[in-house]
Amino acid sequence: xxxxxxxxxxxxxxxxxxxxxxxxxxxxxxxxxxxxxxxxxxxxxxxxxxxxxxxxxxxxxxxxxxxxxxxxxxxxxxxxxxxxxxxxxxxxxxxxxxxxxxxxxxxxxxxxxxxxxxxxxxxxxxxxxxxxxxxxxxxxxxxxxxxxxxxxxxxxxxxxxxxxxxxxxxxxxxxxxxxxxxxxxxxxxxxxxxxxxxxxxxxxxxxxxxxxxxxxxxxxxxxxxxxxxxxxxxxxxxxxxxxxxxxxxxxxxxxxxxxxxxxxxxxxxxxxxxxxxxxxxxxxxxxxxxxxxxxxxxxxxxxxxxxxxxxxxxxxxxxxxxxxxxxxxxxxxxxxxxxxxxxxxxxxxxxxxxxxxxxxxxxxxxxxxxxxxxx
Numbered sequence: 001x002x003x004x005x006x007x008x009x010x011x012x013x014x015x016x017x018x019x020x021x022x023x024x025x026x027x028x029x030x031x032x033x034x035x036x037x038x039x040x041x042x043x044x045x046x047x048x049x050x051x052x053x054x055x056x057x058x059x060x061x062x063x064x065x066x067x068x069x070x071x072x073x074x075x076x077x078x079x080x081x082x083x084x085x086x087x088x089x090x091x092x093x094x095x096x097x098x099x100x101x102x103x104x105x106x107x108x109x110x111x112x113x114x115x116x117x118x119x120x121x122x123x124x125x126x127x128x129x130x131x132x133x134x135x136x137x138x139x140x141x142x143x144x145x146x147x148x149x150x151x152x153x154x155x156x157x158x159x160x161x162x163x164x165x166x167x168x169x170x171x172x173x174x175x176x177x178x179x180x181x182x183x184x185x186x187x188x189x190x191x192x193x194x195x196x197x198x199x200x201x202x203x204x205x206x207x208x209x210x211x212x213x214x215x216x217x218x219x220x221x222x223x224x225x226x227x228x229x230x231x232x233x234x235x236x237x238x239x240x241x242x243x244x245x246x247x248x249x250x251x252x253x254x255x256x257x258x259x260x261x262x263x264x265x266x267x268x269x270x271x272x273x274x275x276x277x278x279x280x281x282x283x284x285x286x287x288x289x290x291x292x293x294x295x296x297x298x299x300x301x302x303x304x305x306x307x308x309x310x311x312x313x314x315x316x317x318x319x320x321x322x323x324x325x326x327x328x329x330x331x332x333x334x335x336x337x338x339x340x341x342x343x344x345x346x347x348x349x350x351x352x353x354x355x356x357x358x359x360x361x362x363x364x365x366x367x368x369x370x371x372x373x374x375x
Contacts (some may be wrong), residue, residue, distance in 0.1 A: 006032040006371060007085035009076075009095045011059045013043040019116070019178040019288060020091060025050050026364045027371065035083050055079065059094055069098075076102035087374050089367075091116060097134055100141020110146045110374025112367075115156050116178075116285035139165045148370050150175050152285035155306040173370060176310060177286035179363030180354060185295035187351045188272045193340050195229055198333060199274035199298075201267055201289040202234045202281075204244040204260075209280025209303065214252050215326035216280075216333060225257050228337060233270050235263035271296040275343050276336050280321070280329050284308050294354040299346035301332045317350035 006027050010016050016024075016038050028034050028051045036047050037057040048054035057079060060068055076098045080088065087110040090099040096113045103111045138160070142149070148171040151157040157174070160166050191197075202208045217230050232253070237243045253260040264270060271277070277293035277300050284307030291311065293300050300318030302308040312318040319335065321328035336343050 004032055004375065005035065005083060005085040005087075007035045007037065007080070007083050007088045008091070009036075009057065009079070009088060009099050010038045010091040011094060012039045013041050013047060015092070017043060017046055021047060022179075022181070022360060023364055023367045024052050026368060028052060030368055032371070035085065037079055037083075055083075073098045073101065077105060080106040080108055086110060087112060087371050089114065089371070093134070097137045097141065100147075101137060104141055104144055110148075110371075111141075111144075112148045112150065112370055112374070113142070114150045115160070116152055135163045135165065139163070142170060143167060145169055146374050147171065148173060148374060150367075150370070152177055153307050153310055156285065171370075171373065173366065175363055175366050176357055177291050177363070178288050179360035180288075180291045180295045180358050181360045182295055182355060182358075185268060185271075185292050185354075187295075187297040187348075190275055190297075190344060190347065191273060193275065193343075195227060196276065196337055196340075196343075197229050197231055197274040198276045198278055199231045199233065199270055200278050201270065201292070202279060203240070204232070204234055204236045204249060205240055205242040206244055207242045207282045209282065209323075209329075210244045210248075212280045212324060212326040212329055213278065216330035217252075217258060219327070219330040220334060220337075221257060224334075224337060229256070230258045231270060231274060232258070232260040233262075233264050233267060267292070268296070271298060274298060276301060276333065278302070278329075278333065279308060280323075280326075281305055281308050282323050286310055291354065291358045294350035294358065297347035297351040299336060299343055299350060301329065301336070311353075313349070313353065317346045317353055 008020060008024055016036060024034050024036055035053045035055055037055040039059055040056040044054045044056060057075060059072055080102050085108055088099060088103055088108050089112040090096045091114040100113060142165050150173045166172060200213060204210055236246045236249060249260050252258055271292060277298045279287060279290055279302045281303060283305050286307045290300055290302060300312050302312055302320055303323045304320045305323050309320055312320050314320055319332040321332050
């Protein structure tokens, strides 16, 4: 049993660290020889711990150049031939697509495909020729025995069902997000309400609703400039097609009413300093930031988008507004500003939701069971 090999593949190191490293560590403890392959942006040393072998793998996250994409596919084939895993766990769209084909060609015995949100390519009206090719490639990779697919929400599952990608042999699992360590992200009492801090913990992408939040902050500014503060915590992702230019963010922030902190490793501190968490995203798998907000006990203002809506029980631990509606976003934030008791009550309800639905230990155990089922 000690020789069984698990290969986890995703796009970039920081995503693996924040979303799946605990699962890799748990697999090592239960007897798996674990390899992790992804792009190394300088944090690969944080992955190569506790017996995990880290393999740098270059993946263009949003490129569509045919030659580059073919090279990416070939790199998956070489990787799988080299490692010879018993089970490969492929996370995010490109690893699922190219890894699925490579696993089939190299005859990897068991495959786990994690559909953690269909992402940029499937938001708005982007289902064009490129998306259709991706779906066809996915169908090819899925058409084999011993394939398990993990969805974070029902809507993504429906997309693949309607596209006839899931077969009668596909083992389908619904796991609500990446989970949260409820001991680390424990309930935190609210800071003083003399100035209400509204936190956006997210990469700075248009698809995260950055434009709508700016418009909402502009709407609220005259009435509440000295009573509220918007905190933006997240990097400007210049390699993403939906990335918000730094100039836009610099023009928006003024160092007082709106503050952009960039990427911060101590994100828990910012949840604890804040009163409200906001994420006006267009589409998610099931956003880890909103799970973290629930765990810490902060009310949420988000959208009724796929993934986001699963983190909020309307009027209980937050509010959901229409995607792209900055006016409704401003109104929802204002409701909380005018009702400090609501902030407290909703925050406590969020913590209860996290305890019932998002415990990391449940997520780890489900993954280990899936790996075992494919041996």
